[in-house]
Amino acid sequence: MSILTDQGPARSTAAPALEREAWLDGVNPATKILLALVLSIPLLASIDPVSALVAVGLQLLCVPLTGLRLRRVLARLLPILLVAPIAGVSMLLYADPGGRVYATFWHATISDASIALAVAVGVRVLALALPTILLFGRTDAIDLAAALAQIVHLPARFVLGVLAGTRMLGLFLDDWRQMELARRARGVGDSGAVRRFLSMAFVLLVFAVRRGTKLATAMEARGFGAPGVRTWAHRSQLHARDAVALAGGVVLIALALAVAVWAGTFRFVWS
Amino acid sequence: MNSPARIEATGWGWRYAGRRSPAVRDVTFRIEPGERVLLLGASGAGKSTLLAGIAGLLGGDDEGELTGRITVDGQRPEMQRGRVGLVLQDPDAGVVLSRVGDDVAFGCENLGVPASEIPTRVSEALDAVGLDVAPDRATAQLSGGQKQRLAIAGVLAMRPGVLLLDEPTANLDPDGVHEVRAAVEHAVTAANATLIVIEHRTQVWADLMTRVIVLDADGGLLADGPPDEVFARSGTPLAAAGVWVPGHDVDLPLLQTVGDAAPVLSARALAVSRDGRRPVRTGLSFDVPDAAATVITGPNGVGKSTLALTLAGLLPEFAGDVVSAIDMAGRRGRRPSRWRSRELLTRIGTVFQEPEHQFLAQTVRDELLVGPHALRLDTAMANRVVDELLERLGLASLARANPFTLSGGQKRRLSVATVLATGPRVVVLDEPTFGQDRLGWISLVQLLQEEIGRGTAVVTVTHDEGVAQHLGGRRLALVADESVEGVAA
DSSP states (O other): HHHHHHHHHHHHHHHHHHHHGGGGGGOHHHHHHHHHHHHHHHHHOOOOHHHHHHHHHHHTHHHHHTTTOHHHHHHHHHHHHHHHHHHHHHHHSSSOOOSEEEEEEEOOOOOHHHHHHHHHHHHHHHHHHHHHHHHHHHTHHHHHHHHHHHSSSSHHHHHHHHHHHHHHHHHHHHHHHHHHHHHHHOOOOOOOOOHHHHHHHHHHHHHHHHHHHHHHHHHHHHHTTTOOOOOOOOOOOOOOEEEEEEEHHHHHHHHHHHHHHTTTTBBBBBB | OOOOOOOOEEEEEEEEEOOSSEEEEEEEEOOOTEEEEEEOOTTTHHHHHHHHHHOOOSSSSSTTEEEEEEHHHHGGGGBTTTTTTEEEHHHHHHHSSSBHHHHHHHHHHTTTTTTTHHHHHHHHHHHHHOSSOOOBBBBGGOOOHHHHHHHHHHHTTTTOOOEESHHHHHHHOOHHHHHHHHHHHHHHHHOEEEEEESSBHHHHHHGGGGGEEEEOOOOOOEEEEHHHHHHHHHHHHHTTTTOOOOOOOOOOOOOBBBBBEEEEEEEEEEESSSSSOOSSSSEEEEEEETEEEEEEEEETSSSSHHHHHHTTTSSSOSSSEEEEOOGGGGTTBBBBBOOOHHHHHTEEEESSSSGGGOOSSSSSSHHHHHHHHHOOOHHHHHHHHHHHHHHTTTTTGTTOGGGGGGGGHHHHHHHHHHHHTTSSEEEEESTTTTOOOOHHHHHHHHHHHHHHHHHOOOEOSSSSHHHHHHHHHHEEEOSOOOTTOBOOO
């Protein structure tokens, strides 16, 4: 019963009011984009399990700052946890052999070196995905759009167009479900799944064009694209906290690489 | 404060690029500041085109050919962004952003209103339409009536001199219609704006209006004057053109209600769910009588559509079950949700709320042939069925048209016809009269009455009291209060 009430419709309306303001909420989304780059690009330069593991560990320590519950973070990591081994397995089988060789078949060789590489790549996939989840798990699309337009200075027309367009995705999902039911109702739901999929995809395209046209009219009717300078009800600004967050990110990644160097596992991709 | 705008049209017309004949031709009128105008006309008379013209949204030479001119306060409307506020028919189309406050602010931002002034304008606009929700409320969570009021608030925040509403209540339930009507009345007073409304349901709006303008489908105006005068003088042609005119009732019989009758479908302790995870309605037990109507009514969000889809065997029962009469049983038993897609065809047909969701073919004729082909009827037989339906539903001249290009009323009739083509024992319909003008309404209700007369069980979800009265049969009123989980007969 508690599960039912937890997922009931009341939750979606009540929950946002109950959620506390987290430290990271005060960081500008534009800074978050920069942070995501700072936290991931250096990791691309090295392949070793230590730097990635330290980065993952330090980032998990930062979870309280993000306002996300650990359970939610893990739930979002789940797809990545499923994908990471796939990346690992290809390394396990096809990396340059080295050290003791455990098995060979066709072109695949499992050796000490390939095992180490497999672990390093698997952990690295996690380390690359985690910052995005932590940084943008609670970022509102409208705030992100405001930051992209006002701080990064992308064209407002483009940013707002994309923003309004994303709202349509939910409607398309409903369309798709209705069309599935309708095909069963019309007696063509028993077989020919591929053909059905293609015909539904085509109709969805028609809907997309029509919805897009309507949306454009609605936006124009509200002065979108009017000559003159557009204002923003919410100013997107940078504060001292953005500098702190950025410095924190740099320290975090430097620490992860330093530990790897100290442990002697650091290794450039191209070396 | 802003002042209401004056609108003048002189010999105005518009032909969309790629169309042979103009959508609107030779329209001349002068609307004084503060007037409240109801704009009427048959489907296809160009009412929406005229509104878009007044709003300056028709575009340039690429999009079509302009004749004559329209001015707002003596200037071209394109030069007057923000002076004219247009609200569209589809509540989902009018909402741009995902949070209420941001959505209302959107227009102000585009017009370059100083950021410090925007919050005041937003709260004033929300007050004016009586939308009492938090600014950070998700727009997706609003009801249809609330969405439409939000769209009006978004326009009011721009402080327009004229408010244009294109069928603002056509897609709403009775509560939503009432909300929006009250909001508009309050808003035009508060905003001090000229008002032009397109609406088929004249009785809802007539008393708010000071003037009625009727467009003639052949160009020019059919009538122009105070509401009472226009309705008295042009009531009959207006009704014939599809407008609901006060005092012109529908000339169709009212079918009998039924008490005990042999059931074709029975729900027992039924719980229904859209996503299979959470029930929207539980504890439903009732019978669907044979050869009669079952009319399902109730407020939005109470689970009517989900119930209809479950009865139709398209969604599995969440708990309890739906069983058919014994002589309808399929290979896998009496539960419609277990039947194969092809077995449904002769047993239960479903007409979806949005006809386009169920269209599969390139022409009207092929669309009607989908069911007979799935039943593997021979060609001669299938053609006979389809020809008869085309004739009966007045679609014969459109047999080779693409279903997506039909008008709203034609699409609706075609979607019903595709279901009738396989002669099901039960027909389930979801809001069949939504967005229909008077002519569409009459032809649809008449069709359903005929089907009942032929012995079909008709199950329909509707907000329309007129539909319930004309179909008779049995009424199933779902109540919002969760403690009342049963059903009134």
